[in-house]
Amino acid sequence: MLGVAATIVALLVDGVAYGMILFLMSVGLTITLGVMRIANLAHCGFAMIGGYIAFALVSSDHIGLFTALPVAVAGTMLLGALLERSVYRWVYTTGQLGQILMTLGLVFIFAASANVLFGSDLHAVGLPGWLSENWNWGAISISAYRAFIIVVSVVLATICWAILEFTDFGARLRAAVDNPRMARCIGIDVPRVFSITFAVGCGLAAAAGVLGTQIMPLEPWYALEYLVPLLMVVSVGGLGSLKGSFYAALVLGIIDTFGRYYIPAAGAFVIYLAVVALLLWRPQGVFARVST
Amino acid sequence: MSERADPKAVEIARSGFARHGLSLLDLLPFLCALLVYVFGGRYLALSIQVMVQIIFALSLDLALGYGGIDSLGHVAFFGMGAYAAGLFAMHVSSQPLLGLCVAALAGALTGLITGPLVLRTRGLTLVMLTLAVATMIQQLANAAGMKPITGGADGLFGFEIAPLFGVFSFDLYDHTAYWYALGAFAFVFIICKVVVNSPFGLTIRGIRENPVRMRMLGVNVTHRLVTLYCISGALAGIAGGVQAQVTKLVGLDSLAFLLSGNALVMLILGGTGSLYGAIIGATIFVVLSDRAAAIDPFNWLFAIGAVLILAVRFAPQGVVGLITDAWQRQRGRRRL
Numbered sequence: 001m002l003g004v005a006a007t008i009v010a011l012l013v014d015g016v017a018y019g020m021i022l023f024l025m026s027v028g029l030t031i032t033l034g035v036m037r038i039a040n041l042a043h044c045g046f047a048m049i050g051g052y053i054a055f056a057l058v059s060s061d062h063i064g065l066f067t068a069l070p071v072a073v074a075g076t077m078l079l080g081a082l083l084e085r086s087v088y089r090w091v092y093t094t095g096q097l098g099q100i101l102m103t104l105g106l107v108f109i110f111a112a113s114a115n116v117l118f119g120s121d122l123h124a125v126g127l128p129g130w131l132s133e134n135w136n137w138g139a140i141s142i143s144a145y146r147a148f149i150i151v152v153s154v155v156l157a158t159i160c161w162a163i164l165e166f167t168d169f170g171a172r173l174r175a176a177v178d179n180p181r182m183a184r185c186i187g188i189d190v191p192r193v194f195s196i197t198f199a200v201g202c203g204l205a206a207a208a209g210v211l212g213t214q215i216m217p218l219e220p221w222y223a224l225e226y227l228v229p230l231l232m233v234v235s236v237g238g239l240g241s242l243k244g245s246f247y248a249a250l251v252l253g254i255i256d257t258f259g260r261y262y263i264p265a266a267g268a269f270v271i272y273l274a275v276v277a278l279l280l281w282r283p284q285g286v287f288a289r290v291s292t
Numbered sequence: 293m294s295e296r297a298d299p300k301a302v303e304i305a306r307s308g309f310a311r312h313g314l315s316l317l318d319l320l321p322f323l324c325a326l327l328v329y330v331f332g333g334r335y336l337a338l339s340i341q342v343m344v345q346i347i348f349a350l351s352l353d354l355a356l357g358y359g360g361i362d363s364l365g366h367v368a369f370f371g372m373g374a375y376a377a378g379l380f381a382m383h384v385s386s387q388p389l390l391g392l393c394v395a396a397l398a399g400a401l402t403g404l405i406t407g408p409l410v411l412r413t414r415g416l417t418l419v420m421l422t423l424a425v426a427t428m429i430q431q432l433a434n435a436a437g438m439k440p441i442t443g444g445a446d447g448l449f450g451f452e453i454a455p456l457f458g459v460f461s462f463d464l465y466d467h468t469a470y471w472y473a474l475g476a477f478a479f480v481f482i483i484c485k486v487v488v489n490s491p492f493g494l495t496i497r498g499i500r501e502n503p504v505r506m507r508m509l510g511v512n513v514t515h516r517l518v519t520l521y522c523i524s525g526a527l528a529g530i531a532g533g534v535q536a537q538v539t540k541l542v543g544l545d546s547l548a549f550l551l552s553g554n555a556l557v558m559l560i561l562g563g564t565g566s567l568y569g570a571i572i573g574a575t576i577f578v579v580l581s582d583r584a585a586a587i588d589p590f591n592w593l594f595a596i597g598a599v600l601i602l603a604v605r606f607a608p609q610g611v612v613g614l615i616t617d618a619w620q621r622q623r624g625r626r627r628l
Contacts (some may be wrong), residue, residue, distance in 0.1 A: 039416060090605045096362055096415065097603045101560050105600030106551055113593035224549060229428045235420040269435045272428035276409075281423060283413045 017146035019253025020153035024208035026200015034240020045223035050206020080202025238285025349570035351527035357565030360500030365426030371531025371547030400528020447543035565608025
């Protein structure tokens, strides 16, 4: 009985940690997909870039994870802003197919660059000693790393939520999300708001990429590998809804972890079946507001 | 046609071809295929790959270029066809044509089952759902519980394909396989032509341009789209079937997203919605990637990525679009 409870607790921690990583990655994607209406298949690539920057810093010099993290986030934000200003601009009006193809091209370029710079092996950012331990309370054992992921993600999510809810910029972004035309009419520079949001989304993805390397190891095809789970989070959560993404990421992370543990014969199949069923039940997303 | 042919019969035959949009120009790809066979004996295996990918790209063009179904999961049909052909050869019969029919049926069935679910939606949700369905099928084939059937990561191998028509055996020299793939390509091309130029094809194009209006005209939009999805699925299944029968190997990579992505690249390279774009794009893509893969696979990926981004910006209609533009400019100049 105690053993079962301990397993469930451990699985819950794993599932929530995985879900939080997915959530951090999905913030930028749900904005680009749901609000800017860009089918952005390259979003996961920004998580990969962040991860690789941190990996390069941590493994080459004597730089700790906590110094590398902000550098990786800043670097990825800069790159994201540059790309948004250039190639993403091109496809704002081309329609969905053009966006899919352009971002697919970006994914290919990311993959090729990652392979040239880091080779095709799996990589993970090295952890400080205290993070690789397990905390034990009787039969219950919790990985410090996963608890750390959860704490950092919750902090980041809270900061995002506070900015969105209480600052001037947050109010402008919410207005632009709800009604871009009206927002423009009352003098909000909607494209600029979206550009900033895009860069911030890239930064959050990078943070998730850096933190999650032990769960999702870095490899050249990272951007495609984790694209599908990410898209599932966003579409189940409802496009453009941060709160929806949050719940969807948690639920999918937990279902996936439990599914893999208890029905190993089905592997990752459980989660896809669940998502297709959820999307058929509510095509606009399970957690989406009914009005939109 | 001889001179003594009945003019009326000639007229009927001509109008029959014209009705399906077939012209003498359509013989060009097959003429090229013949030249390759005669002069390029070393490249038969590569040419078979080209034809398989052409069939796959044609099936995607039908759904995407004509029906406006932005599918990121077309590989599901390809893989189902490949696995169906492989399993059929393994357990039921090694007759190639029968196996190909089974592959087409598997593709069509996949379309029939997933189509009504997926095609209710539009836009981004549709893209996500096609991707999710394809990934789901790949995970199903990969799942440990399915290993006795699909072979898991090892895939299916060790099945034999009987000689075509009981005479021409699929040997190491690929001669039979070449004509077999060419035959499949010709068949699929004609089917595409017929479908595209039929009243059904016009309806489909109408739906692509304006689904709401077509519904108002009394067209059952979802029904037509599902039909198109099934046809497209069957053709993609044929591509997968030919691939499986010719290589005598089916792996999980025949269900991988990369194939869907590649087919999209071929279409954008060639141009969507013209069928010729699929042929040109697939040929360019497969030949170039074979050459480049021999030299440096990942730098080739870099080039493909750059070409994609630039193509979206500067040549959204693909090679066919560039040719048509140049042709029209030329004609305009002549008139002046």
